Amino acid sequence: MSAKEISELIDFLHDQNRQVRMIALRHLLSYSQTTHPQMPLFKKNEKRPIRDLLVLLRDIPRIACDAASILINLSSDCEIREILLQPEYILLFTQIITDVKSGLTDLICMILANLSKAEKIELILEITWENIPSMSSSNRVIDQLMDCYVKGHDKSLNPFATFDFLGNLFGDLTRFEKGREYFCRKQEYDGVFPISKIVVFTDHSRVIRRTGTASCIKNILFDINEHEILLDERDSDGMPEECQLLPPDKKRDQDDHIITLHLDSLLLLTSTVFGRDILRKRKVYPIIRELHSSSIDQSVKERVDRIVNLIMRDEAQETKDDQNTHVE
Numbered sequence: 001m002s003a004k005e006i007s008e009l010i011d012f013l014h015d016q017n018r019q020v021r022m023i024a025l026r027h028l029l030s031y032s033q034t035t036h037p038q039m040p041l042f043k044k045n046e047k048r049p050i051r052d053l054l055v056l057l058r059d060i061p062r063i064a065c066d067a068a069s070i071l072i073n074l075s076s077d078c079e080i081r082e083i084l085l086q087p088e089y090i091l092l093f094t095q096i097i098t099d100v101k102s103g104l105t106d107l108i109c110m111i112l113a114n115l116s117k118a119e120k121i122e123l124i125l126e127i128t129w130e131n132i133p134s135m136s137s138s139n140r141v142i143d144q145l146m147d148c149y150v151k152g153h154d155k156s157l158n159p160f161a162t163f164d165f166l167g168n169l170f171g172d173l174t175r176f177e178k179g180r181e182y183f184c185r186k187q188e189y190d191g192v193f194p195i196s197k198i199v200v201f202t203d204h205s206r207v208i209r210r211t212g213t214a215s216c217i218k219n220i221l222f223d224i225n226e227h228e229i230l231l232d233e234r235d236s237d238g239m240p241e242e243c244q245l246l247p248p249d250k251k252r253d254q255d256d257h258i259i260t261l262h263l264d265s266l267l268l269l270t271s272t273v274f275g276r277d278i279l280r281k282r283k284v285y286p287i288i289r290e291l292h293s294s295s296i297d298q299s300v301k302e303r304v305d306r307i308v309n310l311i312m313r314d315e316a317q318e319t320k321d322d323q324n325t326h327v328e
Helices: 003-014 018-031 039-056 061-074 078-084 087-097 105-115 119-125 141-151 166-173 177-183 194-203 207-221 224-231 233-238 256-269 273-281 284-294 298-311 318-324
Strands: none
Touching: 003 018, 003 039, 018 039, 018 061, 039 061, 039 078, 061 105, 078 105, 087 105, 087 119, 087 141, 105 166, 119 141, 119 166, 119 177, 141 166, 141 194, 166 177, 166 194, 166 207, 177 194, 177 207, 194 207, 207 224, 207 256, 224 273, 256 273, 256 284, 256 298, 273 284, 273 298, 284 298
């Protein structure tokens, strides 16, 4: 299809005829990938096509689904992200995600996952709107998304959604200081640490949830000031009962990428005396020694070796060593 024909199809996104809009969307999906040479056509007329697609999210389900699918592709583009990251559109996405009857929820979660690659995503921590008593007593968007993620993982909240891709959003938010603070502070509306809500997903059956949780933990641990808060057993009363102890039948993850994320977290904990003492107390050494023996992944083995060297070494000059220890 020529660029002129594609451009004409894009103009049909705001056509008054529903059937015309539907046909246009169906044909435009393949051209919306950021690698396609004609994708920039969606930015024409001061990016009106993007706004047209956002309006179509409120159209009939079939049209809304196709519009969301195109936005997923387009949200990988930096210029288009700038539009989608406006507060009014973040609210639109939140309204759809928190609608327990919406069939678009997981698609919109994927859009947020793409948007979270931009630094401007921090603004989601500040946006508020009306609370939803049946779902969350907080009027903060980030709290509502967190409650959807926790309560809806088994489709009990929305039969059409798992909310899994919000894990990517949370993982990326912890790249920022404000994001780490959010996860490591008790929230006023429920008195719970957000990190304690998601840590139970470290052994979830779906890889995307385990990855999101592992990324959150690792990023938070880059901030040494949070180590004692995360590891203080005396403050576990602030966590839900099911978050205080992991089930005894927990199995080792089979995904090497997730394993390396957790090993990186352990490495970050070795950067302080407090962290190393906790690792010894929890008898981490025999566990990772077994991992070293059973894994064939070289990056896993290298990380295990570094952890062992740090927690088994002589601690006679800990204070001096702490000042010189760097974790890559």
